[in-house]
Amino acid sequence: MPIIDWANFTPINSLLGGVCIGLAATIMFMANGRIMGISGILGDIISFKEKDQISWRIVFVLGVLMGPFVYLLMFQDFKSEMVADTTLLIQAGLLVGLGTSIGSGCTSGHGICGISRLSIRSTVATFIFVISGIATVYFIGGKP
């Protein structure tokens, strides 16, 4: 029987965080007409795709690294509890990298940007990775 975890429910923060992510995607699209997909941007950097486009990609990555620092400056701390040990982190990382490159996108590229431009492919992809994630957590047992 599903139980909602009200103690950790943060709809307002999550919604406002989503709004920031949406604004970031909008700003990027307005600036250079690119989809803000992190797996794509990282993959393009490491595979040297479109060499003349590497600077904005690196600058964006640096910005993402700075984002949590800005948050820390404003709100002192945030919660981040790892759920995997080293072995599992390696396995999960490999799967995320393989999956997002073969599937052409991740939560940001398909889930936010793709659905927002009403892409059927992205909607299907998002549905599949969410269901697959739910099934995985179901089988490994989730948080006690």
Added chain:
Amino acid sequence: MINLIIICFAGILFGFGLTLSGMLDPSKVQAFLDITRNWDPSLIFVMVGGIIITFIGYYFILKRQSPLFSDVFHIPVHKHIDKNLIGGSALFGIGWGLGGLCPGPALGIMSYNFIPALIFMSAMLIGLFIGRKFK
């Protein structure tokens, strides 16, 4: 140069938004996917907020001839739902469930929880590289 400053700002806003939303907390991501037990549905609101803003933003921007600093909009052209899309997304979901991290948060969390994030990120970059060769 102004282009890069704007893109950097977008990156900061993205990283800030991920932090505020709770996406940088793998235990919260797992609780979001754990719908049959102790379900924390908060992260649905990240998608709702993100999609509403991006949908409106894209709608108005696409009325323009071009973006500010490029000649054209770079929009994916593939339309087919193929084996790669389905299989890749299913693999990604497994990894997402196991580690509670997807690419954006994995990047953002490097500034906070460096060692585990670096381990995940290294494996993810190897996966990204191999996956592109395979495709």
